[in-house]
Amino acid sequence: MGDLAADTELVHVGDDTWERMLARDWEIWGPNGGYMAALALRAAAQHSGRARPANATVHFLGAASFDTPVTITAHTQRATRQATSIAVRVEQSGKPILTAMVWAVDAGLDGLAHDDAPPPHPAVWHELPTLAERAAASGVEVASRYPFWDNFEQRPLTWIADWENRELQRPLYQQWMRFTGSTPTTDPWLQAARLLLLVDLGAWPSIGRQHRVEQWMAPTIDVSCEFHRPGTGDEWFFLQGESPHAGDGLIASHQHVWNEQGQLLASGISHLLCRKIG
Numbered sequence: 001m002g003d004l005a006a007d008t009e010l011v012h013v014g015d016d017t018w019e020r021m022l023a024r025d026w027e028i029w030g031p032n033g034g035y036m037a038a039l040a041l042r043a044a045a046q047h048s049g050r051a052r053p054a055n056a057t058v059h060f061l062g063a064a065s066f067d068t069p070v071t072i073t074a075h076t077q078r079a080t081r082q083a084t085s086i087a088v089r090v091e092q093s094g095k096p097i098l099t100a101m102v103w104a105v106d107a108g109l110d111g112l113a114h115d116d117a118p119p120p121h122p123a124v125w126h127e128l129p130t131l132a133e134r135a136a137a138s139g140v141e142v143a144s145r146y147p148f149w150d151n152f153e154q155r156p157l158t159w160i161a162d163w164e165n166r167e168l169q170r171p172l173y174q175q176w177m178r179f180t181g182s183t184p185t186t187d188p189w190l191q192a193a194r195l196l197l198l199v200d201l202g203a204w205p206s207i208g209r210q211h212r213v214e215q216w217m218a219p220t221i222d223v224s225c226e227f228h229r230p231g232t233g234d235e236w237f238f239l240q241g242e243s244p245h246a247g248d249g250l251i252a253s254h255q256h257v258w259n260e261q262g263q264l265l266a267s268g269i270s271h272l273l274c275r276k277i278g
Helices: 031-047 131-138 145-152 188-201 201-209
Strands: 013-014 016-020 052-062 070-079 084-094 095-105 152-156 173-178 220-227 236-247 249-257 264-273
Touching: 016 031, 031 052, 031 070, 031 084, 031 095, 031 188, 031 220, 052 188, 131 152, 131 188, 145 152, 173 201, 188 201, 188 236, 188 249, 188 264, 201 236, 201 249, 201 264
Parallel strands: none
Antiparallel strands: 013 016, 016 070, 052 095, 052 220, 070 084, 084 095, 152 173, 173 236, 220 264, 236 249, 249 264
16 A cells, blocks of 8 residues: 555656655556645645645546656746746657646635535444445455555445446445554645545546446546645544436536645545546
């Protein structure tokens, strides 16, 4: 299993330029998109010197590999007294992998405040069996061929034992998740890297509740994430992903992440480009 903090550390190789080899622990059809986006966020942190990110918007341009290092560059688009807009580009052997725009802000800014995003009242994580425990009780094998899933302890809110013959439901995915390879962090940028990865993750599993997806693939082409509460040091995250619409080859998805205290930590949207396999 991987440690997201260690696996997104960057080696500074020049002015506003970093490199690193990608960690295979985050492999799922190649390097996971949320993991790649987290690298861009780490570069924005180093470039800006600001306390925390406010938002990250990422366009995925190509698939990376684990064979050669990626090169990450960042530049300031605009800087004010309180905030900086940073553009980040990730390339590998001259091929574009992603571009990202990140707003970074100072800590403790004055402003209006309200909280009107109650959680969907899920059971708390320790009241739910793990994914492995549910599978064992149902006599189902859940071993994944992708190392990516070894990075999480998963406690789904609901369970479908016979997935192949499931009754189709509305496209809603709800699950408690814990990063197993690393400890909780109060670093706002590191927590944001986790939240961005989770927001990217929440789209496709919701689609599988509504459709039989075995003959389809739907890579994410963009994700945008708002970070609401920085550096709360949470271990468990409740991820909800849902898809309000699919059509014309595009799938829309909305994601939210709460902590155990019922605080909304992040909100995001993403688009998936759907096509038949083969």
